[in-house]
Amino acid sequence: MEEAPSAESLLEALDDQQRLAAEALLGPVVVLAGAGTGKTRAITHRIAYGIQAGVYPPNRVMALTFTSRAAAELRGRLRELGAGPVAARTFHAAALKQLNFFWPQVVGGTMPRLIESKGRMLGHAAESLRLRLDTAALRDMAAEVEWRKVSMISVEEYGLAARTTRTLPPQLDADQAVALLQAYEDIKDQRRQLDFEDVLLATAGMIEAEPWVAQQVREQYRFFVVDEYQDVSPLQQTILDLWMGDRRDLCVVGDASQTIYSFAGAKSAYLLDFASRFPEATVVRLERNYRSTSGITEAANRLMRGRPGALTLVSADADPDGDGTGTASPRAKGRGSAAVPGGGEGFRAPQVSAFPSDGAEARAIAGAIAQQIASGIAPEDIAVLYRMNGQSAVLEQALGDAGVSYQVRGSQRFFDRPEIKQALLALRGASVSISGEPLFKSVSDVLRGLGWSQAPPEQPGAVRDRWESLDAIMGLAERMPAAAPSAPSPTSCSNGRRASTSRPSRPSRSRRCTPPRA
Structure with a gap:
């Protein structure tokens, strides 16, 4: 079995900004990480360093992300760094594991089955209401089901949103949309099934309602790391708060400029307001980009200038050591990040068109x-x-x-x-x-x-x-x-x-x- 890297060698593999993130092991930490700045490298080395330094028991660390592929990448990198026992999961996978475990003890019996397609069940709900909806309308209403639940509003409260801010399929008015969502929930309950959002809602409900469940969950996991935090929804933030309890050992990583799921209920405000919510938080900025030339990063900076939370990226080819000298130190050369070739003669800056x-x-x-x-x-x-x-x-x-x-x-x-x-x-x-x-x-x-x-x-x-x-x-x-x-x-x-x-x-x-x- 290959020996795990030492604590010092883990830090030596990082640049100065990444090292600051890795050394901030306790208390609330927010890492504002621009594109191509080695975000995943920084957080996996942070976890591995915390374990090697004796601060983190590996089985009490939970790393959370948003896709199964990203979670698999985190697990693979952590194994390479000798941190294999760390749990790296999506929010849904972590909640589903807990729900499967606690359901027989809290509710009794086995957990309900997960539905495979919201659209199919919405189609049945539409038929029960004698509504004729095409595939596109069913798809849009499936998105409305998800938005309502991750926004943590009731079907009745959704009615107000449907009348004011939500865009509905042309075949439906607000009252019909509300009736459809209620019929969907009724059919789902009759068939004893859950959708993906129900998994988070039910897990949150158990932790809130049963103090012994909350205690057991919090005893299992003490240290939390959340990747892509700019895409967290109100529902995901709620369950994260329940997992944390009154503890403060939370590290969130993200970039408000990379928010992509706002239409599905994500709120970058959780990232932008993190330092206000936790005044004692350590704030680390990763802005040295190892992926792009100076022309690319300069264009990106111009495009994002003035937007909330925008970072200022600096290409590693322009300043390899990050100290303004334009030269690379021995440690900078050994970081393991790929060198970025310069733009070359005749290089044209990128243009942005809409x-x-x-x-x-x-x-x-x-x-x-x-x-x-x-x-x-x-x-x-x-x-x-x-x-x-x-x-x-x-x-x-x-x-x-x-x-x-x-x-x-x-x-x-x-x-x-x-x-x-x-x-x-x-x-x-x-x-x-x-x-x-x-x-x-x-x-x-x-x-x-x-x-x-x-x-x-x-x-x-x-x-x-x-x-x-x-x-x-x-x-x-x-x-x-x-x-x-x-x-x-x-x-x-x-x-x-x-x-x-x-x-x-x-x-x-x-x-x-x-x-x-x-």
């Missing part, structure tokens, strides 16, 4: 590429990066319309993917017998037979990639005119933004469309 829709954005990108190729730039020197597989469809269509040949690296062309070919064959076959139904309804029925569901799967990798591809077809169908044929094709896709998804969508592996060599 567009009203996905289609407009894709057409602008395709037009710019066509102009660059016409000006003599080699096609192989041009790349388009995107974060989700489903985004490639509209980009590929725009490139084709502009007469730009392209290659998709890291994946296949959208309409060449096996699951897309299979879906198109099924849609063509179904179009013979379908008449009078809305296009999106016909398409969703066919895609469900191929394994598509309204909610994305928890599994990463191929399962997630397949879902994103099928979901992109659903998006194309939703954007097409009402009179369009039943099977979408590469040449019949209209542009526009699709309806929102029922739960926050996590980015998959980055892909890029690259024009082939001339």
Whole structure:
């Protein structure tokens, strides 16, 4: 068995800012960590250092994050640093483990089953109310279910929000939306099932109602670290407070500029107000960026200037040691962070553009590429990066319309993917017998037979990639005119933004469309 690193060697592997975070072991700590600043490195070394220094019993440390993939990465890095016994979980996984354990003792019997799809149950609720809702409306209302629960408001209180600030599907008024959410809860209770938000609510309820449960939970975990704290919701903050009790050994890490789940109830105010809530808190800023050149960080700083909590990033290539000298100390060279190449001669600063829709954005990108190729730039020197597989469809269509040949690296062309070919064959076959139904309804029925569901799967990798591809077809169908044929094709896709998804969508592996060599 490989020997765990010593406490001092753990600190030696960090830069000065990261080291400050790692050495702040006790009391409330907030680490404001910009993009590419080694946030995960800092917090995993902090935990490992606390264990090696004898401050943290490893089985009393809980590291919390928001996705299963991020939790798995934390566990892997902690094992490499000799901190394997530390619990690194998502909020839901931690709560579910506690709920499974305490339910038989508090309520009796086994815990109710978790529902697989809010959309399906909402569909049953809509039928009970004689409401005709399409797939997009059910998806939007699933998001409303989640928003209501993570915001910790009742169905009745949701009615006020529905009448004032919430955007509802056009088929529903506020009273119908309230009735639908209540019917969803009634059916769920009748079937003795829970959704993911219920897991957090039920766990919080047990800790609040049963002092012995609270005592047992707090005796098990003493030291908490929360990653991506800018995306915490009121419900997650509530259960974190219950886990903590009156203790103060909490370290939160985040960047308000990277908040991505506000539409799902996340509130960056918890991060921004942390130092006000805990006046004695240690505040550490990680602003040395190891991922980007100076041109990139300067553009990012300009873009975020004046926004609440914005950090000022400094590229490591401009100041490797962080001391203003522009030179790297021996310790800085040994941090283990990748060096960032400079912009080089002819480097152009990034430009930021905004567009009203996905289609407009894709057409602008395709037009710019066509102009660059016409000006003599080699096609192989041009790349388009995107974060989700489903985004490639509209980009590929725009490139084709502009007469730009392209290659998709890291994946296949959208309409060449096996699951897309299979879906198109099924849609063509179904179009013979379908008449009078809305296009999106016909398409969703066919895609469900191929394994598509309204909610994305928890599994990463191929399962997630397949879902994103099928979901992109659903998006194309939703954007097409009402009179369009039943099977979408590469040449019949209209542009526009699709309806929102029922739960926050996590980015998959980055892909890029690259024009082939001339």
